[in-house]
Amino acid sequence: MLPRPRRPRQLADLGVRVASAFGALLGIVILAWILGEVIRRGLSAFSWEFFTSLPGPPASVGGGLANAMLGTLAMTALGTAMGVPVGILAGMYLAEYGHEGKFGMLVRFLSNVMMGIPSIIIGLFVYTLVVVPFGHFSGYAGAISLALLILPIVARTTEDMLSMVPNAFRESALALGAPRWRVTLGVVLRAARAGVITGVLLAVARVGGETAPLLFTALNSPYWPRSLSGPTANLTVTIFNYAMSPYTGWQQAAWGASLVITLAILLLNGAARLVTREKK
């Protein structure tokens, strides 16, 4: 067999090299483009008033989104408080009891599946489950949606982290006469603490910027969130409503809200990275 000529092969190789460098460059350009626009347009909306007061009427200049920031914070905190403990306990079951059994396998499989189900479906589910029976939209329904999104993520990361703890830890604690539950909570969970915290932070970062599950549950509101039992102001649905409005003042406020959300999510991601690094 004659060797193929070298020239075209080298040209093809060069072409692919250039193309792949171009692909990586495109990814970076898109990231820089998005972040650049969000920062540039968002900063122009920032002011003392933006962070401290209620939104103004349409077509007006000024006003702020303090109520929406507070509402997003409250619902995310409540959703985290509900979803994380259940998720960690479920992860403990999978790691400590459900390694081989059919029930454990099924829960593990469905957790993976649920992580890929669109968040708008969760919003629809909570609408039928909470909003319809109570007859009105509420911040509680929004928080429940977020909790349901957090649950499978935290369950799976907790399981992965606990499974990495060597069995010698469990055996030595059991040999000292500690009951299984104390071994799991006091030894295994402690040993895997950094990984579990990272998982929780990433889960919160993922649901904190969610819009779709809040559309039919928390809805939105122009007022302060005095309680979560009624429609509750939040940043992401506000961005959606304001962006679709014809008022430039509102559109600018939407950019401000976008920058707030982006900064918060990126900070959470950075914090998660920092926790993992400390562990190593």
Place this chain on the structure above:
Amino acid sequence: MAVQQARQRTGDLVFKILTALCAAAVLALVLGILVELMRNSSVAMHKFGLKFLVSSAWNPVTEDFGALSTIFGTLVSTLLAMLIAVPLSLMIALFLVELAPPALAKPVGYAIELLAAIPSIIYGMWGLFVFAPFMADHIQPFLTKTVGFIPLFQGPPMGIGMLTAGIILAFMILPFISAVMRDVFAMVPAVIKESAYGMGATTWEVTRQVTVRYGLRGLVGAGLLGLGRAIGETMAVTFVIGNDHSISASLFAASNSIASTLANEFAEASTPVYLAALVELGLVLFVITFAIQVATQLWLARIKRVAEGR
């Protein structure tokens, strides 16, 4: 001593039951979604039957609803996203693993990962106010001039529409696909690659004939992961797809997806039939994404078994 042991056993039993209940919550969630969506869409199911899936009607005034235009929009926007994102991810993974020096690969890889952290509503904002005008001013006129004889690229350059939605979806799933592809490439044993290099093969020949073949299953898995993400993506698509219940041959035309229809119309749905039709759309989306996720998980589990040599 005996009392203490008995107390320990009770404590352990309570703990085991508590954790098992929390694990069962995941099961309850899946069943709950299925039951609730079926229950709340029964009005529409009875009224339209299976015709719902093949009818392209969407008329809230006459209360005639069908899912075809939204299913079409969902599938076409996802297909566009995959057509763009899969080759691009392959190129990025190739760059990160084979071509870039480690000092460059790390920050570039981190930047691509960061794309995944940006919330979808931010993609929506950027898509509507920045990227759609860019499409209308530059990309669409260019496409009309060069390949405008194909019906796909005809029509007024509005910026928003099916093509823009597909491109933005591609940007969103890019980091997920390229991250998995990168891991797949990195898992190919160096000895196999080196023996090909030793025969005088170029980097591209090694990639095409050794790396890609060795990791083909993993690459398919990466694509499946991206597919699952794209098909149910809501906010970014809602901002830029144009929200029009029509099936058009042109990719420039305004269109719709299941998720964007839900996001746009749910608050306006005033009659029981309208609401039930929207919930049934949600059920269709749930069934499609559930099937894709199950297939993906089974596929990935099989790869893992093969990799572990069991």
